[in-house]
Amino acid sequence: MPELPEVETIARGLRPALVGQTIIDSHVYLAKTPEGEWADTTSFHNAVIGRTIKKVTRRGKLLLIYFEDVENTSLPIGMAFHLKMTGRLFTYDAHEKKHKHTRVSFTLQKENISQLFFDDARTFGYVRLFSQESLQDWPFWTQLGPEPLEICAEDFCLRIRGRRAIKALLLDQHVLAGVGNIYADEALFSARIHPNAKADDVPHTKLLALHQALQAVLLQSIAECGSSIRDYRDAHGNAGAFQNLFRVYGRSNQPCMTCQKILSTAKIAGRTTVFCEHCQNQ
């Protein structure tokens, strides 16, 4: 679910509530949610108890929580949450009871007791504890592409190439980390590029426009606290507002905001894709 702007918004919301807090208890309600070296419920619990949160950040669509260093170097240095389609991370006061879809919860204390819930209706999401070493054994992590907001135009053009559909490249987390279906469609519309165009057939000037458009759409969405379609809420339970600014995503059969022709829908790169045949002719 959440793409880069939504995960960024969640990280910003959680940061003030979590940094400096110490985990004093944890519960795993769905055994498959923790993954990796400390996936087992008991080792997960033992590895997080007593850990103080140092940093809350993001890489691609992963929400990262780092712990303060401890003497025991065999313990994890942090945990990575992938929210997939329906994952949510919220903080609550000490009295909040487990929800229907709560998969993992943490109890925190510094001054006031509070809780962090990882809820996920469809259960595709996961949390993975990691050490410096185990990160290197995690292919999803080691193969993540660069951050789309940090890559320069020149490097962007070098990565968006080949005979695949350009939308497939934007969605490929090895090529760029954090772009999903919404922002791929919005950026391609903005740059006036057909989502099914082979990357190598797209003129260099259009690739430069796409680099600009992608960064603009991501930044604008972050400024609006992300997009809320159905499940997504930020760390405080608030909906984002960027969905009100969609120009193509979710607007099948509605008029193009540029040329008024009816927007087209197709399955491209395995995903529902909305675009304007007239404006995105390249």
Add this chain to the structure above:
DNA sequence: AGCGGGACCTGTGGGC
């Protein structure tokens, strides 16, 4: 190499 389809899951909304 790159695609299409299926799998992993539950919830929701539309049509009848």
Add this chain to the structure above:
DNA sequence: TGCCCACAGGTCCCGC
């Protein structure tokens, strides 16, 4: 009201 089907923001794996 209720049932059935299609579809959903992500990723991985398989076979063609």
